[in-house]
Amino acid sequence: MDKLLIKLINSFGVSGKEDEVREVIKERLNEMNQDMYEDDIGNVIVKLGSGTTKIMLCTHMDSVGFIVNHIDDDGMIRVDNIGNFKKEDISHSFIRFDNGTLGKIYTSHEGEFVDIGVNEKEDALKKVNEGDMASLVGPYLSVGDNNVISPLLHNKVGCYILLKLIEYVKVENAELDFVFASQGEIGGIGARIAANNINPDYCIIVGTENATNAEERKNNINIDEGPVIKIMDSSLIMHKDIKEMLENCAKRSEINLQYSISTGKSEGELVHKERIGIRTGEIAVPCRYKYSTSEMVSINDIEDTIKVLKQLENLKEII
Known part of the structure; x- marks a missing residue:
């Protein structure tokens, strides 16, 4: 390529x-x-x-991408869409925040959540803040x-x-x-x-x-x-x-x-x-x-x- x-x-x-x-x-x-x-x-x-x-x-x-709207006490990151796409097409995908932090996105009837591998809100906040943007990422x-x-x-x-x-x-x-x-x-x-x-x-x-x-x-x-x-x-x-x-x-x-x-x-x-x-x-x-x-x-x-x-x-x- x-x-x-x-x-x-x-x-x-x-x-x-x-x-x-x-x-x-x-x-x-x-x-x-x-x-x-x-x-x-x-x-x-x-x-x-x-x-x-x-x-x-x-x-x-x-x-298209995602923007952080809230970080839960358990460290899970709630995001909203930037652009229009189907949630089912991106569930369980990997994403990258603009500062390089990687995570996995999961979608459900409750919304869209990103798991960056932490268990506490304060740990998540060391890497991601409300308003941060993320993009889909994967191999070519x-x-x-x-x-x-x-x-x-x-x-x-x-x-x-x-x-x-x-x-x-x-x-x-x-x-x-x-x-x-x-x-x-x-x-x-x-x-x-x-x-x-x-x-x-x-x-x-x-x-x-x-x-x-x-x-x-x-x-x-x-x-x-x-x-x-x-x-x-x-x-x-x-x-x-x-x-x-x-x-x-x-x-x-x-x-x-x-x-x-x-x-x-x-x-x-x-x-x-x-x-x-x-x-x-x-x-x-x-x-x-x-x-x-x-x-x-x-x-x-x-x-x-x-x-x-x-x-x-x-x-x-x-x-």
């Missing part, structure tokens, strides 16, 4: 506390001698090329035919794709703005602010889409069968110009596409409403067991998504 992807996976980045993952992104951009800027909300933005047409490529760098494993299993792939994959594009793409007669957005899991705050500041003609969200797995057998999206064009979700219908653009990119790069209609949401829900309206759509990497400690994606799908989006450098031929 690429060392950059591993570094992104291992970086702490719960919504509102993205410092560690942000530094990994900035460090990689510095290694490429790439100009960037960070806005007041914490977005990292890279501008390539110039021209009358602006395309914003956006992925969020934050992940190579499985099957060039697939990877790890927690937090659903947001780190998008960051990896944008970083690779910045490294390889050569832009002429257009402006590409790459946005590593903050607080995507709690309302797409960073993406909305970036869209207002950049005022793009088009916005392409780079994310992940639920794929067929052991629990969802009837899904028409499969890993290792190409990137997904999200035609519609519960909050956005892809703009026809974005759809045509991405299909032309795929045709030029000879990459197979999959198409989804889902009940999920993404930053596109809010971005397309900004300013006087922005033509918006999403391309996604298929992901099994999303929002769990064992998310699974295909490296082939990641590489194919990069190949498709790299064709944006030939903007005159694909619009």
Whole structure:
């Protein structure tokens, strides 16, 4: 597995506390001698090329997580969710607090509890305090035919794709703005602010889409069968110009596409409403067991998504 992807996976980045993952992104951009800027909300933005047409490529760098709301007398730590996910998908998982403290999370009808291996509240308070944040943590494993299993792939994959594009793409007669957005899991705050500041003609969200797995057998999206064009979700219908653009990119790069209609949401829900309206759509990497400690994606799908989006450098031929 690429060392950059591993570094992104291992970086702490719960919504509102993205410092560690942000530094990994900035460090990689510095290694490429790439100009960037960070806005007041914490977005990292890279501008390539110039021209009358602006395309914003956006992925969020934050992940879902937990925040401590109370510590019981027996040392058990009560937490609330940051972001939306199913409690049953994370029960008995391992988590890491931002100071490095490890624990096991258990969910029940009484709430969500973290066990860090102590028996008294005062011992827990030596390591964790109310308001501290924690993230899912686990190993990254190579499985099957060039697939990877790890927690937090659903947001780190998008960051990896944008970083690779910045490294390889050569832009002429257009402006590409790459946005590593903050607080995507709690309302797409960073993406909305970036869209207002950049005022793009088009916005392409780079994310992940639920794929067929052991629990969802009837899904028409499969890993290792190409990137997904999200035609519609519960909050956005892809703009026809974005759809045509991405299909032309795929045709030029000879990459197979999959198409989804889902009940999920993404930053596109809010971005397309900004300013006087922005033509918006999403391309996604298929992901099994999303929002769990064992998310699974295909490296082939990641590489194919990069190949498709790299064709944006030939903007005159694909619009």
